[in-house]
Amino acid sequence: MTRSRLSSSPSSSTVSAAGLPLLRLQNVGKTYWTAAGPFVALENIDLEVAAGEFVCIIGHSGCGKSTLINMVAGFSAPTSGSITLKGQPITAPGPDRMMVFQNYSLLPWLTAFENVYLVVDQAYPDKSPSEKREIVQEHLELVGLAEAAHKRPKQLSGGMKQRVAIARALAVRPEVLLLDEPFGALDPITKEELQDELLAIWRDHRCTVLMITHDIDEALYLSDRVVMMTNGPAARIGEILTIPFERPRIRSRILEMPEFYELRHSALDFLYRRFAHVLD
Ligand code: ADP
Ligand code: MG
Numbered sequence: 001m002t003r004s005r006l007s008s009s010p011s012s013s014t015v016s017a018a019g020l021p022l023l024r025l026q027n028v029g030k031t032y033w034t035a036a037g038p039f040v041a042l043e044n045i046d047l048e049v050a051a052g053e054f055v056c057i058i059g060h061s062g063c064g065k066s067t068l069i070n071m072v073a074g075f076s077a078p079t080s081g082s083i084t085l086k087g088q089p090i091t092a093p094g095p096d097r098m099m100v101f102q103n104y105s106l107l108p109w110l111t112a113f114e115n116v117y118l119v120v121d122q123a124y125p126d127k128s129p130s131e132k133r134e135i136v137q138e139h140l141e142l143v144g145l146a147e148a149a150h151k152r153p154k155q156l157s158g159g160m161k162q163r164v165a166i167a168r169a170l171a172v173r174p175e176v177l178l179l180d181e182p183f184g185a186l187d188p189i190t191k192e193e194l195q196d197e198l199l200a201i202w203r204d205h206r207c208t209v210l211m212i213t214h215d216i217d218e219a220l221y222l223s224d225r226v227v228m229m230t231n232g233p234a235a236r237i238g239e240i241l242t243i244p245f246e247r248p249r250i251r252s253r254i255l256e257m258p259e260f261y262e263l264r265h266s267a268l269d270f271l272y273r274r275f276a277h278v279l280d
């Protein structure tokens with residue numbers, strides 16, 4: 001594994017203050033059994049994520065990013081290796097790991113409020129209805145949607161729908177927030193607004209974030225480390241960039257920094273020269 005000269009910490013390992021990584025993927029592989037025979041999507045994935053870290057995963061379409069994050073969510077199991085959260089194997093989805101998808105995944109017949117309430121209701125069976133309503137309201141306010149609580153998804157813009165999905169994920173106070181290309185369908189201005197909101201929420205909640213993106217600039221702006229994957233089949237982690245920018249980050253200042261362009265060049269070189277997508 002090669003490393004950017006800007007990487008300063010161990011390439012795949014970051015350890016929390018307590019000495020253990022929060023999330024640990026060890027030698028993870030995933031094979032799908034298809035009509036055409038076995039298809040090895042991922043191989044030898046080793047990654048450690050510390051509590052409170054913000055990690056982005058980037059790679060070409062089809063390389064296995066969703067496969068990877070779905071295993072962390074517990075939607076599917078690795079074929080080989082292990083994934084643990086605080087030392088415990090991940091075997092099923094749980095409220096300690098909440099996912100935000102690109103396509104919002106809101107129930108269309110429920111209002112924004114009801115979409116969030118549904119998850120809060122399941123996660124806190126011992127709380128009273130008024131306490132649960134308060135949690136929902138608080139999280140809709142957090143994403144600036146208190147006024148739109150009564151609207152159904154078709155009355156909301158893409159950015160608003162994604163805010164509801166983020167509120168829904170955060171309302172159960174997950175330890176790990178998982179995001180699979182959450183801003184991929186949004187226009188550039190809405191996308192930048194949501195990136196800044198996500199950073200503010202992450203700073204206040206101190207959760208750990210694992211986020212997939214196609215967008216190199218987004219990954220560099222948001223994360224502590226950018227994990228770059230090789231192409232599939234049998235995709236691996238090719239290289240990890242450590243992002244040195246101070247927080248809170250100010251977009252206009254970062255865009256003036258030579259280090260930003262050096263990191264951007266490393267990522268572009270990795271994705272478009274060393275692991276260029278060969279179309280067949
Ligand atoms: P990405 O999210 O990086 O675009 P995916 O994780 O969705 O990639 O897919 C990785 C590879 O695994 C692709 O070649 C895809 O066709 C294949 N794949 C994903 N899910 C399945 C499945 N359920 N059965 C068979 N192949 C799959
Ligand atoms: Mg995907």
